[in-house]
Amino acid sequence: MIYLDYQATTPLAPEAREAMLPWLGGPETTGFGNPHSAHRMGRMAMAAVEVAREQVAKLLPPGGRVVFTSGATEALNLAILGSGAKRLAVSAIEHGAVLDTARVADPALRVIPVDGDGLVAPDAEIRAGTGLVAVMQVNNEIGTVQPVDALADRARAAGALFLCDAVQGAGKIEAPKGADLIALSAHKLYGPKGIGALWVRDGVNLSPVQHGGGQEGGLRSGTLSPALCAGFGAAAALCMERWESDAQYVEKLWTRLRAHFAGWTLNGSADARWRGNCNIRKEGLDVARLMSDCRNIAISAGSACASGSGRPSHVLRALGLTDREAKSAIRIGFGRYTGEDQIDEAAAQILAAADAQGV
Template sequence: MIYLDYQATTPLAPEAREAMLPWLGGPEAMGFANPHSPHRPGRAAAAIVEVAREQVAALLPPGGRVIFTSGATEAINLALVGSGAKGLAVSAIEHAAVLDTARAIEPATVILPVDGTGLVDPAVPIPAGTGLVAVMQVNNEIGTVQPVAALAERAHAAGALFLCDAVQGAGKLAAPAGADLIAVSAHKLYGPKGIGALWIRDGLDLAPMIHGGGQEKGLRSGTLSPALCAGFGAAAKLAASRMNEDAAHVETLWHAAREGFSRWTLNGSPEHRWRGNLNVRLPGLDVARLMSDLRNLAFSAGSACASGSGRPSHVLKAIGLSDSDAKASIRLGFGRYSDLGELKDACERIEAAAAAQGV
């Protein structure tokens, strides 16, 4: 199996796995201790949580605090609900975690348009009365990197908070500048599933969404998993140290994939993008048949969260694609552990299967 779905999830880094193991031990190791307990094993567990918090915070801007959550979806819900902001404006290509949550809170949520490359105009009009603007750093379907610093400045000028879903960019790109709230997820940066975080700018107070024991500074009640925190922290530390190396590897993979798909049309900006995401289309392509014919390749027809819906991608529709072109698009995601030879082989097999369809 050749894995090319890094936007859906990344492989667990060996270093993250090793960091987790002591906190998954049996009774002799005491790694199972509750980090909220005052005894010595509990304090040891609490200490590793705080080490992890610092490691994750190092990927994010200074002047804020990190609150651990079950993942980015919970972090986004905490940001949108906990801020109490009235008047929401979100980009047309946000992940469902933002779009659906915003619409559940406020059915009249304003949708900010994107151009044909998937970019929000930094001068986009912000309606009067907007209390929070949400624009993601890197789109999960087409890889477009947004001008978040300019958009955050635009939001602040309108008197609004700025929320950035940095799930696809954290550990790969510099932290989004100017944001008030940033959501990240461990399993998108080679950490474990089941944990994420919300970065909150200093001076900004949120109301808790989950009530109970008052853990996580009163914002997110519930017992933390030291093992998940340790894995997240180790993955974040590794990503920070390898950022340039990983980016160089991805650049090599990108050029090979673009060469392999020379007759396919790129979806999204060719310049302003994370190059570990290749979303391309071939008119007339039957993607369901393609994926059935290539069961030893793990790639995507869009967001994993929308898989099986049968609907055209809202992201591809937002950049102006017809239903047929949107449904004739595929996404390849690659990264740190992708092999260049395997990627070239996968591109050749996809191209041959597409040609066999007569397209």
């Protein structure tokens, strides 16, 4: 199968897998200790966790701490609900993990619109009394890169905290400097599934959402997995090493792919975007039929978290697309381990399937 769904998840980097192995821990090893135990094996496990914490922290601004979670969804819940904010403003194209959680905290939630390119205006109004503003760094469906530093400044001027879902940008582009809270997920940057993190700026106080053993400085109870932490850390360190070469390679793949689909409409800004996300549409395209005809190619018709819902993408609707237009879109995602030949072969099959529909 040709895998082109990097926004849903990325392949596990071999270096991350190797870092995890010593901590998976069979009975004949010493790597299965509970990192919260005081004995030697527990201290060894906690040392691995702290090394990983430092590696992940290097992706993020100075002046904050990394709290490990089970993933970005938990991190976002901790940020939104733990902040205690009662009046929230979030962008119209946020992931459901932000939108749904924000609506729990504030049923009268203010939704900040985007323009036809899928961008929030850098001078968007932040109303007085707002407690928390959430705008993602890179959109998971269309890849647009938001002006988060400018928006963080406006939130701060209004006395609000600024939360940034950096899941799609972490390890690929520079971290948002002005944010107070940043969520990220290991499996979107070539690490393992089941672990994420919330970066909390020094001086920002949160209340725990999950109670129990008081781990992670009292913010997130539960036994940490040294294996998952080690894999996350190794993946983060590799992103730091390959930052420029990964971006250059993705740019090369983007140019190659766009040449194949020159007659299709790009959804979202062509410039302010992460080029590893190509969301395109063609009038009259039956996406369900296309995906059935291209079974050996893994692409998406929207967010993996909303697949099968049958609803048009709320992100594409926010751009002003009709339901019909939104349902004629596909998302092609690629990255470090995508071959140029895979781009060519997938494009040929997708175009042939579209031609067979007469579109």
